[in-house]
Amino acid sequence: MHLTDKQLSSAQATAQLNKPQLVLGAKGKAVKELQKLLIHWGYCPTINGIFRQTTLEIVKAFQYRVFLKPAQQLSSAQATAQLNKPLLVLEAKGEAVEELQKLLNHWGYYLTIDGIFGQTTLEIVKAFQRRVFLKPDGIVGNLTWQALYIGSPNMPILQRGSKGQAVITLQETLQITGHYTERIDGDFGSITDAAVRSFQKDAGLVADGIVGSRTWYAMSKIFAAMGC
Template sequence: MSLKTQMNSTEAIANNPQLQLGSQGQAVLELEQLLTKLRVYRQPEAGIFNKAVEFAVKLFQFRVFLSPDGIVGPLTWQGLYTNSPVNMPVLRFGSSGEAVATVQQVLRVSQHYSGEIDGKFSTLTETAVRAFQKSFGIEAEGIVNRQTWTALSQIPRGYNPNWFLT
């Protein structure tokens, strides 16, 4: 991405309004076009944020590891423009927490990890990350960085909107 394109994307993200169910207008039309391009929305584009648009937003948010709340704010806009996860931590041996558990879950889906989903970046997780990176043509350093998060987001995972209901 050129610096000019990157600046235009940054400006566009900053200038885009928050969108949610019931929103209408040009920004929703742009949202629908982005979702269509990313193959998560297959309805006619009408500039109306309805339940179908909301579901596509949630599906996209899930794909890029954002909370699937169906509200399009700055992080979702950024993810839409870059088609990649945003604000994800760099993970390595010794890291722990929810992000590590997410990596383990995706690695399990991609059949690179068979260990326990425990949120601990152990030797087993590091070995799985290296194998995953190698299979994606990424330098197999065993560190989950932006490039690895982007590759992980390309692994098809089943999205169940009911998982996130409280």
């Protein structure tokens, strides 16, 4: 059977792929296949065949990335509670630190997996936080854990007329890339709009001036390349 250009409903698509619908609590080979596919696209769930909360959050992140109905944004407290991860700081030890180090290795930061949150791990955590536009304080809490699992910034959608701290972050990043040379004022006006469109064009994105998940992700790669 050949698909036409007509958009399929999710039920039709699932039927034609002959795949079961998966929800929280599901188990089995289909869940393992899902988890392997998520790894293929740069996410890092554990391949255990169990559709737990961590897999759910990664699925939501992937859905947002491909412009399916996005998940409801979690507050930082909800994110930590649902992922059930401890707060980690310098000198912490144990399995959670090992998991943190494995996740950092997955995203291209190479460090020894020893379960000890030493100075090297601290500096790499700060580098990762900068990459996903979090405060680089080296404290692994709610938002940092969430970013480690989905691998991309959890930033708001911005466009002309937006204002605030997220716009400041955007302008600072565009200054680094050389697309914005004006004053950092947190106001998404015509100059910021032009800078965003220029960046999007250079990054091979649709130059629409809207800073969504794909644009934020493209900007996060700059920090990875700089190793900062």
